[in-house]
Amino acid sequence: MPYKLSSILSLHSSDVRDVASPTNDLVLSVSRDATAIAWNRTSDGFTPEHVLKAGSRYVNSVAYIPPTADAPKGYAVTGGQDTVVNIFNLANPQADPDFTLVGHSENVCALDASASGTIISGSWDKTAKVWKNFQLAHELKGHEYSVWAVLFVDEDQYLTGSADKTIKLWQGHKTINTFKGHTDAVRGLAIVPDLGFASCSNDSEVRVWTLGGDLIYSLSGHTSFVYSLSVLPSGNIVSSGEDRTVRVWEGDECTQTIVHPAISVWAVSSMPNGDIVTGCSDGVVRVFSAVDERWASAEDLKTYDDQVASQALPSQQIGDVKKSDLPGPEALSAPGKKPGEVKMVKRGDAVEAHQWDSASGSWQKIGDVVDAVGQGRKQLYQGKEYDYDGVPPLKLPYNVSENPYTAAQRFLQNNELETSYIDQVVKFIEQNTAGVQLGTGGEEYQDPFTGASRYRTNPAASQGSASAEYMDPFTGASRYRAQPTTPAPAPVDAGYSDPFTGASRYTPGAPSPAPPEPVSPPSQKVLPVSKAVTFKQANVPAMQSKISQFNDVLMHEISTSNLAAYPEESSALTEVFADLGDLTAAPPRRGVSSLAPAHIESVISILERWPTALRFPVIDLGRLLVAFSGPAFKAPGLREKFVEALFKASDWNTPWTSPIPKTRETNTLLLFRSLANVFGEKVDLPSSWMVKLFESLGEAPYPLFNKNQRVALATVLFNISVLGVSSPLDSGIRDQLLLSLMGLLTSETTDSEAAYRALVAVGNLAYAGKQSGQSLGTDVATQLKPLLRSVASTFSEDRIRGISAEIFVLLV
Template identity: 35%
Template sequence: MASPNSYKLSCSIPGHEMDVRGLSAAFFPDGAFVSVSRDRTGRVWVPNASPDRGFTEMHCMTGHQNFVSCVCIIAPSDTYPRGLIATGGNDHNICVFTLDQPQPLFTLKGHKNTVCTLSSGKFGTLLSGSWDTTAKVWLNEKCMMTLQGHTAAVWAVVILPEQGLMLSGSADKTIKLWKAGRCEKTFTGHEDCVRGLAVVSDMEFFSCSNDTSIRRWLVTGECVQVYYSHTNYIYSLAVFPNGQDFVSTGEDRTLRIWKQGECQQTIRLPAQSVWCCCILPNGDIAVGASDGLIRVFTEVEDRMASPQDLQAFEDELSKTTIDPKTGDLGDIKMEDLPGRDHLDEPGNRDGQTRLIKEGQKVEAYQWSVADSRWMKIGDVVGGSNQQTSKKVNYEGKEYDFVFTIDINEGGPSMKLPYNVTDDPWLTAHNFLQKNELSPMFLDQVANFIIENTKGHTLGAAPPSAADPFTGKATGSTSAIGGGAYSSAASRQTSTNIYFPKTDGVTFEQANATQIMAKLRELNGGAPGEYRLSEEVLGSLEKLLVSVCDPCASEQPTTEQISLLWKTSHWPEDIVFPVLDILRLAVRHPQVNESLCGGDADDGVALCNHLLSLMKPQARPANQMLALRTLCNCFSGWRGRALLLAQREAVLSRAADLCSVCNKNIHIALATLVLNYAGSLHGQPDLEAKAQCLSVASAALESVQDKEAVFRLLVALGTTVASDQTAQDLAKSLGVTSQIAKYTSVTDPAKVGECCQLVLKELQ
């Protein structure tokens, strides 16, 4: 009889015609799970009625144009009370299905290569990772943001349950922690591709890698434990509800069950690649493998397979062939191997392997603690006593095979190098891209590789190898800074006077006399080619007076505007008084129209010039004045249109200044985000709103000044007001927990009041 804590086969589920690449437990029906395969389908499996063991296919989903590589379940909502199923494929798409029809409810397009990992979060958020080196955040059929920073394929993603944190693992050997679209931390330690991630809690997670290790991390950056037992690539992880025990699968043909930090049980499968696993609601384990079968394992005796089926599984396992190059058998010298009597001695750990000589064959056995016996796991081929295949040199490198491929009849043939350590599908994809061939040939080329390398298995890569694809602003007189908000302490938070704020907030205060005095002082020491004549200085002074005095009789002239634009390109160490004039001038309708859009190229040139002054290494005074100028551009319809068109570049550059320790820069940055939020209020552009939320959230991590915090809170409130989708996205980014600390701020009272109102919107 099996020991009470050991897992045994419960059932084998046929149905897929090719590798099973992804598994996920479903919310509905009870006990169901979903699988996806290289056969281009996804399938929903429901448990048979007791006492029958096994599962029955309830639903088959089609829609991908090529193999399906990953799956996740989107939690039930009011709209979809049974949840949704998301699948990612080699066709670069994500298909989202209901349980009511075989075709997708909708398809998410945006990745430029295979979507190989998916994770769902609260409020319908979906996170995807791709061979195109990016991860993307999706909500309600739209891409909200793209996470860029990895230098190779993103093999694994997960959304942590709290704090709006997301993780991505990559073939570049790193794991990145993301918050509101920005990389907060990079975890290093793995020595090869990171292939899987699994959540332990809101503060901990597991990772697995081609380097044969599993690591446990704190989100603060520390690796707290490393687990070794696998002898080849590890592809997937799944954590039991207790948050401590877990299971893993990999290229060494095994499912391994880890309890109390140790590998307690090793289950070998008669398939080379055990691609995926998931924990079912009843605690059973489902695994998918390269032979197209799904196998379910249980530790509950009533759900274990019949003795006949258990024996059939063991017989199938004993008939497999094992190549020592898979890494766990070592170099074999038949003359040194013991005979069958070696199996009379018990093993000392579950999964221990012994080789014996049986006639002219080498057999491999594995110790089963559950059964207290040695189980045959296959016949060994390819030992050192057998002929070793010779390497083939191609383009200066050695390969196990170099195939000649003829795609087009009569056309030139092409060479396809291949090592047994490579994934045939990735190799095929790389070959097609290199030779600019249609992806429609992927299956044909991959199957050709598989057929012509039978008997050769994927071995542990040398240490240097990798997968083929691893390859308050001072002086502001805006109403938001004072006036109506100055006596906020006496009001009740039930009256929202703060947001949505849709009119632009500008930086108005100026002392024209001081500005011109500074300009003349710096002009006196300017390099000869930049020195201004008294006539030019006089023109700039007239322009400054005309834009600062609303009662001025003279209007800015075309010549004055042209001089201002030219002078704004002074050397960076002396240009700031000119930027102050520019900041004030763009509020004037005539200047706003001329510089921001009289000619489309003029507007882009202004924007690019200001962005160049905002580089992180630029002078703080220039950074601040460039930000203020952008804020003031919102005072005219031309400027507003320009900045909405250039939104992605402007907010991205502004976000780079979050970490600058400068109060005035932070206030200007917060004001810019607020002006964007106001311009987007009531608009359907969710991607733009997502960027506003992302930058505001990132800024709140660094900003200390209460005026800047207040403006960011107003920006958040304006973005989410009366917009359920934006509210859901803000909650998924962790904004609620991020701003909660401001609810008790009473100096100034407007910060605490506004924060409470934002949180009320996000309830």
Template identity: 35%
Template sequence: MSKKEYKLSKTLYGHSLDVRSVTVTSKNDIISGSRDKTAKFWKYNSLQDNYEEVMSYKDQKNFVGAVLYIEPTEEYPDGLVVTGGNDNVILVYKPSEPFATFTIKQHTNTVSCLSKGNENNYFLSGSWDNSAKYHNLTGRPTCLVTFSGHSAAIWSVIQLKDNKIVTASADKTIIIWSNNGDKFQTLTGHTDCVRALVDIPELSVFASAANDASIKIWKYTGDNIQTLYGHTNYIYSIANDKSVGPDCLISSDEDRTVRVWENGINTDTISLPAQSIWSVACLSNGDIVTGSSDGIIRIFTRDESRVANEQALTKFAEEVNNLKQQNMQEIGGVKVSDLPGKEALYDPGKKSGQMKMIREDGKVVAYTWVMNGDASHWEKVGDVMGGTDKDSSGKTVYEGKPYDFVFSVDVEDGKPPIKLPYNKGDDVYQAAHAFLTKNFLPAEYLEQVVDFILKNSKEQYVPPTNNEYQDPFTGGSRYTPSYQSNAGQMGMNVDPFTGGSSYSTNSTKPVVNNAPLSRGGNADPFTGASSYTTTSQMAAAATYFPISSYKTFDTGDPNVVLNKLKEFNGKAASSNQIGEAELASVIEICSGPPSNATVFDLVFKLLDWPDDLVFPVLDIIRLSVRHAINNKVIAEVNNGVIMTKLLYYIGEGHRVANNTILAFRILSNLCLHETGENIVFNNRFDLMENITSLGTLNKNGQIALATVLLNMTILSLRKLDELGCSVLAQVLPDVATKLTDPESQFRVYVALGTLMKQCNSHKAELVQKINENSNFLTTLQLHSLSGGNELEIKRTNCVKQLQALLF
């Protein structure tokens, strides 16, 4: 057993986004697949010991999630490159040709994995449609067998030496099948999604890796004979290094490491400067290939003759150390390490003025796309505000200011902690009051917070991530305030945004002008009156922001949707049609949780209808996610595949207006409950990038878009997301200049006003960002002068209040 450590050998640049999959050939060539929608062939030159990108395959319409190389055969003397993508399609290329020779459309959802079959020209595929398939490429591509039995996405599929097929799934199980599709055995043992499989034929065993951070070794008979622990997060990939021996495994994961296992012992750990190590493969010369979230392919070796030079090793070590530091640094609850690196600037912008946030030299930096023909480029705007770090004196820097203490207070389970900064000698009541006001907490907690600060400030410095101190609310280390969020409640008063009955208030939130804003049961969020009115007199006196309640789209008749479903069901492909009784059961979720959970499977099956037929299915989802259980299930199915769908429908290339409108409405309604709120939050930057690239929308589309932006503003403020607020300060003015509908413009102005009012710590920086948009300032001035109907008067008065904040 070799005791030498792995060291960096080579770094391959070329992809602009995550490298999700890597595979190798018998000649030590590398094929990579990326979220940038391309796969690449890297040819190895053994004489010069280097790699050259010789081909880029670009036919996939969405990100490439899996790649495979089929070794040369008599029919295909150069071999074949196979890719699978988020567009549900498998493409087969001749290595030297950029365009696919075969297109295989057998799956109805993302193709997540590919692997070799035991016979020449045979291969396996697995998909988020819960199935795996066995293909033959001799002659024309043929699907020989479909393996159906998992209840969630398949993440890995392999064929064992004895010809059995093994599948691993997000349903936490592994199934062993005959090669003709008969189920032999279901293996349980992992406690979370099983992500990867590898056969070890010399020992008649196979290994599995899962999100539970464990690796399990299984006999071909299905007996679990060993479990390996060492990783601290999701394990994404596993490979067998035959150059060392059949008992040598290589694994990669979300803890930024690649681990080497020899005879069940973790003998080496390689740290990488990337958050997610998506894929790992082993070259025949003993080197390890990795594909990671920073878009870079790296090769590591134990052979001193192939180790990189000292300059490259030093740079790599610095990058690893920087990421470790960044992984502890946050801006508004967002880890700096979660943002893309400078490699994201390889990808050209879609429109002039598009903004991108990247991680650069330990900071978050904003870039904007400057459109100038062949000279178009990303131009640096500047550093993004925020952050938590120490200054030279050892004080904690929070929101740009040094503090003796920055306490971390958990307001609610599952929510990011709230920061409570305090300097010795400050007025403790003022510090407590500022904390309550900023975070929408009831004023009656003032004395408790004051007592908390006085007790804990006597201690040494308490790190922001340490909660082991007495909490002001319970005396323990965690607390949950007694108030309830009103985000998910359904009142009976009329919502001024939708005309529906979704708006409701709560007497303890929000805090406005340093005091709780009292409202009656029908208080209007803008005027404070007991019922909503659109008279110009009331509009002139209204206070339009800040607001803290999500705005939703609630009106709709499920029976009308059912009739449209029946009509379109007959037009859909037979494989995507369902029976009339099933159609009726699908409508159940519009009004609440279904009596049978299989209804959700039917909904996602219908979601695969063609773009011109799918809008009634989207309308069902819009209505259903208003209910907490439905919201949770739909947001979590197949690791949040609903967000992939929604991003597609609001993407630049999508052309069906109804789908775009409904996608925005679904996003608004998802915010009503925690699971949906979190999936919107986690995808907020992708959402805002798509929004800034959208073309012209009709009135309904503009209102839906404006409502999403308003909700995202509220969401960023609730999550104390300073980075998100900074991005919104650029996106909102840009969108406002493109809207033509007065109601939509009004909602964006309310979002901006709410942002200005509530992001007090960075108001000056946000105002500066907004004032830099000359087109927006011109539009704002125009709308401050316009009169007309009551809606325009409301917009004008809102603009005047916004101008007062800006100027």
């Protein structure tokens, strides 16, 4: 009898990466949703008996330890990105595992357990480890790359398969044989009774070996990576892979192909009764049976077949053929030559794929072919598909005004290269563009993922410029215009307006020699400034496109696929961008954000695991969330947690080096923008947390920052000072803020805009103190006065002298 669907087990919210089915009544599954589930067979099928918190990140592998006196239902063994192996007693599972095995330094991607309870684990750290009585017994070193598969032969012998394309047989901690033959990463292993063992690989092959090292035969039929193997009680092999299929092999012939409505069938396992269990990228566990009594209802079987038929198939999964050569539907009247044979037919402008089902004697539609037909099939190299096999040489276009990491990321994606090469590409760019400068009197800042936002300084006055213009680096509409080098006619309206926004200008009086100490107030007062400066310019479609692009890069690279957004996170991001699109539209399509704390948690999760070089659009998304989505932060402590995630994402606590790497430079700038927006509105944050924030900012290597970073950091401090204008700041926060501002002013010797914003912040604190009767005090005034004189002397601008004079008056 052919295998048909028996049960569908739906509860996981992300890819099911591994399954185990040690008995006819128990299925174990683990998922990228960080859970493991123990499913128990009931009269209504399988139901979840236990949902185990198997880790804080992706869980990739599972094994089963048979019952013991302490665990009458056995143990579930799980491993994943947390780098540990967790063991749960299935008779009475607790929130925390009963045992945790620590020793791996990277993702645990493979597990197996012997009848006596000995465990073997494989990891991206290139090792396998053998654990007896939940203690490390052997560390198996010898593979050059990740160990993707592990398997017990007996209590003292084990097999390991690796991304280095080899399989090793171990006795104790020693290698006794190495099997070579696969041309890509080895992903799965299974014992074949009376023969030896089987292996599967990203080379799309299944091979059967003797333990002595002889290849018995190869099984060809999969059209993409083969991820998992199992052996049925009959001795037949079942395999699963990236081509959406599970294949049943009798000897060296494929007797059935079971197509799934999912991109990847990550795992396959067999039950003692011969049923097959699969785990897929759609988050579903499925059971298939060759016994008709255990088949699903006719209605469920039809629904399943319809799901399969509705899938879109990439043409490279089917084969190379010209569309013009395809027959019409009439070709399906001829029977297939073997089970699993695939035939493509042209129906109008559409191309359909059909598979021969020998059990029913008919062709079953398995999907519509997309991505065009007739293109050359891609080659596999180190676990990733490539269009070319190393030639011709690849061109790397680059503008010297561009962030090298942005150019490198684009280059890697366009040429389908691994993201692990990004630092090498950046180094190549920097070495080959050293010394190149644009212009003679200015610099250009370009937003890291959209060229629409630029900062440009005007040429120097010696080049014939009538004035030096400062333009805010984030929005061309916000300008500060410095005093012309020759006296300008007095303005008709000498009223004051905000010095930071484009709609309001600060127009100082005629220049005068800098006094040794500004003791008289200026005729035009600035303080207090009660309006915060925020960075709300948004190109939401560009941001969404960049995050989607980076997510695709992670998803389609085997070594990083577990970092990609979970389905629920992708759904949350879609809702976030829809909400921000409405809020940032001109005019806004809605007035209040509809986002919830769960959306913020999803963004935090992505920030915590994405590679440093890919984080910048997510950090910049944080800038918009804190500016526009206030209701989403209503959960207690969530805003603080989000800010802490932004600090971590920018590698704030990593030692600083000079020069700051471009990727860190970008992430730090976006962190400061986000913080400025956090304090752009009235917020109620715990004083103790604010003190920690100032301590963190105090660790900043200010002299290493560029102009844009300095201005953004000064804006953060300025916006906090604005909060103190409307209501007095806690004395501890005020003192910390003053220390930060004085540190900035002491260090700043080149950028007048950062200095000016810091001075206004100091002025706000002095003004607020005087108004509330809580002046800054004599000691602070004594420290501030020489600092103000120094800043006024360093920057010979009227606005600097004017604000310094105002502060002097407030300090009297």
